[in-house]
Amino acid sequence: MNTLPQPCVATIGFFDGVHRGHRFLIDHVKAEAERSGMASMVITFDEHPRRVLQSNFQPDLLCTLESKRTLLLETGIDHLEILHFNKEMSQLSAREFMKQILQDKFHVRKLVIGYDNRFGHNRSEGFDDYARYGQELGIEVIHNEAFTIDGEKVSSSAIRRMINRGDIGKANRFLGYPYTLMGKVTGGHQEGRKLGFPTANLNLANHAQLVPAPGVYAVRAQLKQSTVWHRGMMNIGTRPTFGGTETTLETHILDFRGNIYGQILQVSFVQRIREERKFDTPSALKAQLEKDKQQIEQRFEKLSDNE
Structure with missing residues (x-):
């Protein structure tokens, strides 16, 4: 996007498949943005992080980058940013990422975090750490609950397991398409x-x-x-x-x-x-x-x- 919002409510993740759990999270971002009078933003990556860190890793993706872009734009988000994930970015700590990317580059004031999302070098930190860094940086960090179907959490890994065993009907229910x-x-x-x-x-x-x-x-x-x-x-x-x-x-x-x-x-x-x-x-x-x-x-x- 050419014009960056200032300020905005954002979420971040790989969003493989852009399934119903992802859309539940994005709906939270949009609602929070509307309440706050800010723009909404999704930040994602062009490469699976493990593929950059492990050259022999072959991810089992649920969609192509082109499909992911289309599906994310269909959510009605105001801004979509696709970052080029490389080794330099992988070395950023969670706090450095929040400062350099979220605050300085994209002017994020509120960050909605998926229930199982981790970011930063080695993904070694969690929500409490993000919340603490957010207080220091002036970014409110909000935890999003899991989206469930029949008591089961909707996640990319769960959908992969369904597809691996041929349970396409259930996978489609979790994907939403x-x-x-x-x-x-x-x-x-x-x-x-x-x-x-x-x-x-x-x-x-x-x-x-x-x-x-x-x-x-x-x-x-x-x-x-x-x-x-x-x-x-x-x-x-x-x-x-x-x-x-x-x-x-x-x-x-x-x-x-x-x-x-x-x-x-x-x-x-x-x-x-x-x-x-x-x-x-x-x-x-x-x-x-x-x-x-x-x-x-x-x-x-x-x-x-x-x-």
């Missing part, structure tokens, strides 16, 4: 086409993004330049029936014909239908795929009835 992957459609092994189920093989644009557990999923698919969402079925796995070893993400778009190789496709997950299985013959796999398709179509019909 369908979990989505995006990538370029590349050439595959063509087995699906031979079985009457041509698939778009997805090459992820962001290899750090978390891939759901192996299995067959009901999904919606959309070409990047299109506004139309198509129903589909996606298989994530190693193609064990054909002796595969590498994980592939293959989407059969229902009632769709056309060459989309090289195009960007985004796939939103609706529900996991079954685990990946090895079949004795391709014809046995084809019969199962017909059942999967029927089940997925029924699932979408139920969604349409409820909408």
Whole structure:
């Protein structure tokens, strides 16, 4: 943002996924800003801090930086600042960060802290420390309660666990929107086409993004330049029936014909239908795929009835 607010109410965090817990926190920031007659601000980072500190660390992210920016702006926050996280920034203590970044750079007068958020070198300090530094610097530090669903705290790590076990329905409830992957459609092994189920093989644009557990999923698919969402079925796995070893993400778009190789496709997950299985013959796999398709179509019909 070109024009920095002076003063403002802010929150800070990595905000991976911008889930319902994050939006609960941001709503608190907006409400506090309105009460105080100040602007509201979200401060986040372009890189996962651990990725900067540990070169071999591969984060399992819930969204790309582009998606995070879009989701954060959709909250209606007045100002969004995305800091470039580097080793120099990682060396700042919590107090130095509050002084140099929050106070001097962004004129923060009130800081709303998420229930589990820690920042500063080695993340060794907590809310009481931040509150004490805030008193010294003239920044009021406010603690935000956790947002819960059915008694469970909503967090990025909890959502990752759900996606890792294929519990997409629950993950989507915690996110507040369908979990989505995006990538370029590349050439595959063509087995699906031979079985009457041509698939778009997805090459992820962001290899750090978390891939759901192996299995067959009901999904919606959309070409990047299109506004139309198509129903589909996606298989994530190693193609064990054909002796595969590498994980592939293959989407059969229902009632769709056309060459989309090289195009960007985004796939939103609706529900996991079954685990990946090895079949004795391709014809046995084809019969199962017909059942999967029927089940997925029924699932979408139920969604349409409820909408």
